[in-house]
Amino acid sequence: MKRVNKDYLVAFFMLLPSLVLLAIFVYGFIGQTLYVSLTNWGRDPVQALALRPVLEFVGFSNYERLFTSFLEVRFRQDLINLFFFTVFFLAGSLGLGLLLAILLDQGVKGEGLFRTVFLFPFSLSFIVTGTVWRWMLQPQGGVNALPTAFGLPPGEFTWLTSRQQIWHFNWQDLPFFTGLVVVAVLLWLTARAWRHHQRARAATFGAVALLLALWKLTGARIEILPFPERHGFNLALVGIIIAAVWQMSGYTMALYLASLRGIPEELREAARVDGASEFQTYRLVVFPLLGPITLSAMIILGHISLKIFDLIFTMTGPDLATTSVPSLLMFIRTFRAAQFADGAAIAMVLLVLVATIIIPYLWISLRGEVRR
């Protein structure tokens, strides 16, 4: 018994170096970034590049400026770009990945070859993908020149350099629409609690939703900017989204294929015996079983998307505002302009975005394991 106890001690000491390294490099450094984001590091050019800069604590004013100053309009458009990029990248990768997995699940000839072809871009770097697609998307060549091979007129879209923006909205409307979404979620929670006969909970959610809706309807408006500010979806992002889907949809295909192979054939057989068509078998038996893997894929791809940096860096460079995202702005501010406090604040915003999806994910994935 004594022997075993000593071994547990040895085990812990073997793990200790890794724990210490991660404690410093992850949590210590995050704390330091948070601190830098609350200072004025970079405002004073003399201090900016000093080895031991004298920093002043300025509270949350860097964050306040990012979200409200008219000089920081690029940061806000970067957030919008990131939102649209993430939505279309996720939809594209999940959709194409699922389609390819279903096609390959039909017992086709040469399945291994197809699988290799669809997944190979995943082994490349975003830099290689970006270089390749930058060439594919040259306005007068590549994709645009493809139709001429069939005697059709060439494409006209300028892809990466397009300045077109669609789906305009006013930044001032964001709090209002966020409020509406919150009301919708609360109403959904109310309905769910009601169905589970949790009266008290339903009443609470319902009351909060009603109050919020009433407040909205009486014309309350929070205006965070002193002026209207127009934002929208930059079409220059479309080419980057295509390149990202090209690279990552093989990954979702592999996830879905592994999941489909895990569904016992008897289940589908049973559905067919009950007279379900192939389409119904998928809709009623297969798709519901793909829920968990879809959620995992969404979270993995979602956090890759929020961190996207290399691909855009290669395809349009860090300076083109129409395709910029916060990670690129952070890079420019920090390593080109030596505005360390601004860079740190942008990085913290990114971290919060990623943490809101990753922490619940880790919680849910590991909770079940502990119980087992």
Added chain:
Amino acid sequence: MSYRKGLSWRWLIYLLLGLATLFFLLPVYLVVITAFKDPATIRLATAWQLPEVWYWQSFVVAWETLAPKLRNSLILAVSATALSAMLGSLNGYVLSKWRFRGANIVFPLMLFGMFIPYQSILIPLFQFLRDVGLYGSLQGLILTHVVYGLPITTLIFRNFYAEIPDEMLEAGKIDGAGFFGLYWRIVFPLSISGFVVVIIWQFTQIWNEFLFAVTLTTPATQPITVALAGLAGGEAVRWNLPMAGAILGALPTLIIYIVLGRYFIRGLLAGSVKG
């Protein structure tokens, strides 16, 4: 399986698969033919046509420019992969077979480190490396990749070792084997395929990494990704060079993927926490 489908719409499946294949392979075709064209003959209008004369010189020039960077990437990826795989194996062994109180809290805290946007640690990391004199050096970049590689290697090994029945270790304990004895005699010999998965995964990730590479190195220690981004950037690009460079930079991971695809996919599936 053929009974599952009427023949009537099987052609549709193959048509869709064919279209998807085109989508995935057309860029490869364009890269290869561009890399083999004489730069003077590269025109957007004839971009899709095969080169009239196959021109090798771009590869020679690209190799001359990129060979030192490829060497940097190789040193970086091999050493960081080896170190993080060894540490990950030990960590996974501890966390699956020698669970201590609090391991349930420590493990998720470790895992969180692989999801963070590295921008959020980049400024202190940059300061730290400068203070210890490793900024701009390959060692600094290796250290960075080892540390931030720990969560994923620990995760993969932990899930891998969870499959080894505890009874096997109990038997070893009765024979008087301790922590290291059990590891060398029972766990390590069983983890060869685990090591293959982790090594392939880490090598690919580190070879392809860009953010640390572009912010923590100097031109002398640049890995291939940074050099390639530089080659493809700028306004008046001669496209034969970046294309030849892209092929050179992609080949190592591509060959690994094609030869050891099975292990590559296992690493990919292991990346989603529960494995």
